[in-house]
Amino acid sequence: MELTRKDRRIVTGVWLLSIIVLWELLSAFLLYVVQDNMASSKLPFPHDVLMTFISEWQTLLVAGIVTLSRAGLGFAIGGLIGIILAVIMSLSKVAEKIAFPYLIVSQMIPVLGLAPIIFNIVRDMNMSRIVIAAYITFFPVAVNMLSGFKSVEEEKKELMRSIAANRVDIYLKLMFPYSLPYLFTGLKIAAPMAVTASILVDMLGSKSGIGVKILYSLYSSSFDIFWASVFTSAFMGILSYNIVIFAERLMIPWKNVTTTKVGDK
């Protein structure tokens, strides 16, 4: 579309503002017209939630960082496993034939459903958090990376071979740079999921983290903290996605240039 940057900002701003206003109206409707005595828990006023944010920002930040850092560790490990797996599958046809169907099936297994079982096996909150986040991350990374490797034209590989480049060189100088955009597609899918996994493990019986805060505030009926925690976890998901986008811009500076030139945007 022919939207300028400024236009985009205005449009998004108006949207946000109108949603907040609508929310205020709905909360007021629930509280004063329907006279629902659960109104403040079902749909609190946005400004109330904001006030809670301001008064509780420290504990929320600490809890958020605990959850996010563990998600990040599992995310990094899972990403690494995914890349290694993709390299192995691109090197050996047999390995690909063995692994690929299982990759698809492993995606169908409700991984987050496995959370209590994994917790039962490793018996350690941090460990199971990392395992689950890694498990969730490796699939989209491996699949996307592999399709990146496969989309390298044969001519390019032949050119590398014709100048006597060895396998390591071909991977380092051709395959990896070429499939970076694919890798980031996978990472973008995985990042919010890793955060979700981390929060879920929080809820299943951890001692610290944002998930614990959500559950405890819910049990103790302190709904203002509950809503502030829910919003924090939503921000964490969005943040993780944006961190990946930021890393993508840093590592693939050429991508933005090409996408703005090609196509009708």
Added chain:
Amino acid sequence: MRERIMRFFWPISFGILLLLLWEFGVVHHLLDLKSFQLPVPSEIATSLFENYKQAFRDMFITVSGALIGLAIGSFLGFSIAVVATIFPKWGFGGMILVTALNAVPIVALSPIMNLWFRTGMLQKIGVVTVVCMAAMAINAYYGMNDLKPFSIDLMHSAAASRWLIFKKLRLPNCLPNVFTALRINIASSIIAAIISEYFATSTAGLGFGIKDNLRKAEMAMGWSYIVVASLAGVILYLFIVLVERDVIKWHASQR
């Protein structure tokens, strides 16, 4: 023919090997686990066989909730994409918000839906709806607007109305993306339904079954629920893939 046999031979033999290693304790030995922590496949199969009625009843509850949420959510998401395409300027901002919604963790939605809805079924449908809506809206919007260069110019040059452009160009163009979204949604709807059952007040469904059996230390039963959940996911996934193959035969990804 040989090619086809080999295609199945490798993965299946690998799977059998893995099951055997698991059955005869090699996996336990490697990971330093006791058999009560990780039951062996034969135990899981027996407990599934003994309790299959209960397991399938729970599966039915979870899957029906997931499918209803999937249908509502996908419909809403598609409608959002259509509206955003009709009003490009304002629709763009709306899509940014939907993208943000996509990053909201399922586990955070679940308690909110608990507050809003009384029954476990409605709560489950609510969670699944929100999860599926975002993925469908993003993919469909992308498909409707990521057109081949000049195709829209061609439509304009033939004096096509906006409705005609939508019907003949945008709609067919977004079909592959819609199916991608459906495939994503099948997997995530079942996961979302199971997770919402962890926190729901209801006492039925796969999520409740997994949690309850683990609490009672019935590990084999918990695992058989996982098997049932995966089976449901795989069957639904295959169903979507088959429909997709039929509907978008013309697309490059199907050839």
